Amino acid sequence: MIDVGLLATIVIVLIVPSVFVRPWPSSAAASGVIDVSIGALFFGLAVGRLTAVALDDPGSLTSLSDLMIIRSGVEFWPGVAAGLAWLAFGARRDGIAPLRRVAAITAPALVAWACYEATCVLRDGCPGPLSTVGLRPDGLVERMFPIGLVVAASAGAAAMVGRRWHRRGMPDIEVIVTALFSIAVVRSVASIWLPHIGNGLTRQHRTSIAVGIIAVIALVAIRSRRLRPVFSGDA
Numbered sequence: 001m002i003d004v005g006l007l008a009t010i011v012i013v014l015i016v017p018s019v020f021v022r023p024w025p026s027s028a029a030a031s032g033v034i035d036v037s038i039g040a041l042f043f044g045l046a047v048g049r050l051t052a053v054a055l056d057d058p059g060s061l062t063s064l065s066d067l068m069i070i071r072s073g074v075e076f077w078p079g080v081a082a083g084l085a086w087l088a089f090g091a092r093r094d095g096i097a098p099l100r101r102v103a104a105i106t107a108p109a110l111v112a113w114a115c116y117e118a119t120c121v122l123r124d125g126c127p128g129p130l131s132t133v134g135l136r137p138d139g140l141v142e143r144m145f146p147i148g149l150v151v152a153a154s155a156g157a158a159a160m161v162g163r164r165w166h167r168r169g170m171p172d173i174e175v176i177v178t179a180l181f182s183i184a185v186v187r188s189v190a191s192i193w194l195p196h197i198g199n200g201l202t203r204q205h206r207t208s209i210a211v212g213i214i215a216v217i218a219l220v221a222i223r224s225r226r227l228r229p230v231f232s233g234d235a
Helices: 004-020 033-056 058-062 076-093 098-104 106-122 147-167 172-193 203-234
Strands: 130-135
Touching: 004 033, 004 106, 033 058, 033 076, 033 106, 076 098, 076 172, 076 203, 098 106, 098 172, 106 147, 106 172, 147 172, 172 203
Parallel strands: none
Antiparallel strands: none
């Protein structure tokens, strides 16, 4: 049976960023968003799925049918790392600085994430805390506040702000790390209200917090290194 909601999600995630959000500078991804990032997307999904299965149910690693059920869980951050590695490899092959290419498609990538979160309305609904104002996910009686839509709006805003800073001269590495920090913060905050089993933090929540902390440390180190020559010259 075809999962129409998931199929529609994939189409929207692929089409919207490539049509409405151009890489900047365009020379870093001259062939277009889809051509540059489609391999990274599927490689990231594969690594994220394998990681989730290895952590939750190692026995399923030998079952192709179990591995193919993406809905059963994909580990987000290992998938992101794998996607970035794929982009870096492709950039080197094309003779482009890896940081330049990754920074160029940061905004489209954030928009793609926003599209995925927003299309929760096409899948099983948008879970969240119980609320009198909200949507009713499939199979539930109570309405829930759609956290996925808030995440989508936040991701879209991060894409616009990051793109503006990039065009105004923010270095590529800072664009990338800032984007990762934004994703980590949004996911960490959203995880507070997303339904989960138990009272403690989920693995995904803890990982997002860790990535956020690492991103802050990296930004401080990058900024300090960039400003050091200025202070040295003044001395």
